[in-house]
Amino acid sequence: MPKLKTRKGLAKRIRVTKTGKLMRASAQKSHLLEHKSKKRKRTYHKEQPVHHSDRKTVRRALGI
Numbered sequence: 001m002p003k004l005k006t007r008k009g010l011a012k013r014i015r016v017t018k019t020g021k022l023m024r025a026s027a028q029k030s031h032l033l034e035h036k037s038k039k040r041k042r043t044y045h046k047e048q049p050v051h052h053s054d055r056k057t058v059r060r061a062l063g064i
Helices: 038-043 055-062
Strands: 014-016 022-024
Touching: 014 055, 022 055
Parallel strands: none
Antiparallel strands: 014 022
């Protein structure tokens, strides 16, 4: 079976930690920020782990 190509768009959005966790950027922080509190916007800076139901799909797309 041939090697799978890495999905480059996804590879730019997902970071793999040393322990193998998949981390992604938070959503909701690109626009309509006027009415959101500073605290709420600040929490969007943190990376979020990829949801467990999506891990298999993401790993396969990244070629891991």
